[in-house]
Amino acid sequence: MTGSSGLQLGSVVIVGASLAGLNAAEALRRAGFDGTVTLIGAEKHLPYDRPPLSKQVLAGDWTPDRVELTDHDELADLEVEARLGAAAQSLDLGARELTLVDGATVGFDGLIIATGARCRTLAAAEGLAGVHVLRSLDDCLVLRADFDASPQRVVVVGAGFIGAEVAATARRRGLQVTLVEALANPLSRVLGDEMGRVCAELHRDHGVDLRTGVGVADLVGEGRVRQVALTDGKTIEADVVVVGIGVTPSTEWLAGAGLDLADGVLCDESCAAAESVTAAGDVARWPNRLFGETMRVEHWDNAAQQGAHAARRLLDPGVGPFAPVPWFWSDQYDRKIQLAGRVRPDDEVRVVSGSLQERRFTAIYGRQGRITGVLGFNRPRQVMRYRTMIEQQAAFDEALAVAAEL
């Protein structure tokens, strides 16, 4: 394959066999790359889809095989060699070679970094059974087994999107749930206070014991967790604890490789991190020119799109900036919550259709006269409409005017 600049790559190695990595592999072949493609994954599983892990799989509605994104036949058709259960340990950019944890070395001409992120947890969780995080399929199955045992009391720490979805799924399974959130309202640091209150009411109306403005001081138990001690001095009985307090980009293996690794792999506008090295997905930080901001985005849609972009950029340095409107969805109870754009809690927020009381509405966010984001509760059609306006950098007034027509 010859890129427009005449760059010649014989082999591409993709580190990270999840959504971004798989999309990168597919995009390489779509672009006509006919060299070798190796997909290296730390987990033993073939690439799979993570969003159902906190919903359908955890609920017991889906068997785990339904989350598979591909199979051995498809990878063979793509001529992609998958090396699974083989985490990368170190990278030598000068030698253009990486080393896996089992000691094997893999050389490459081009490298795509898509190692994602791992969950943060609580120091007090060390050595205690019954304390979970949820990111991988294996995490999900261990947690599901604990849910299957009909625990008396589930405590979810952190009411971000993962915590909120786990709480919703646990309620659907008929479990008693306490949701502990350090902020005054769930997601208020993302969505602002007013929308955070809507999320709080959503949980409470579904029978969740939501405790806000309070942190976890300690996890108590001998061998297995028994209680969660809160910073306000109260304690909560717990048979199962799920910690959903965010993720850290998986860059340890890149230490010393000469890349900028402050909160992810720093890339340029086009997702290039170094000569013939690109990055994508949760692990990549890059300046998104649409927002004039360097960002790292942990959403499904970004992993898919950025994976493909990083692949095209690797083959062709002439491929331009990656400048999408970040977008994600979260299914909680009977609500589909979608957010597009890049909002700050102090942006102006206007509900442009529906009502907060019914929790079926569209709200748009604006700053400095421009639309910055859109939040929908069961309003997918309108979210997509406004997403396009955000992409077009429309004026906030113009977005408000459109609301009248929708």
Add this chain to the structure above:
Amino acid sequence: MRIVVDFDLCESNAVCMNVAPDIFEVRDDDFLYILNETPDESDRTRVQQCVRRCPKQAISIAED
């Protein structure tokens, strides 16, 4: 080219509508409607993009 949507998988995220609003529409009832099941061959790239970007992998193309 015929568009096939697995409505058991579709969650009405409306990504397809964003890519090809003349072919896919999520209406205010939150359901996806296919406006044109047999789009023109010139629409293939856009439809393939819908297939790839659907978060639920609910869209496929049948050749018949």
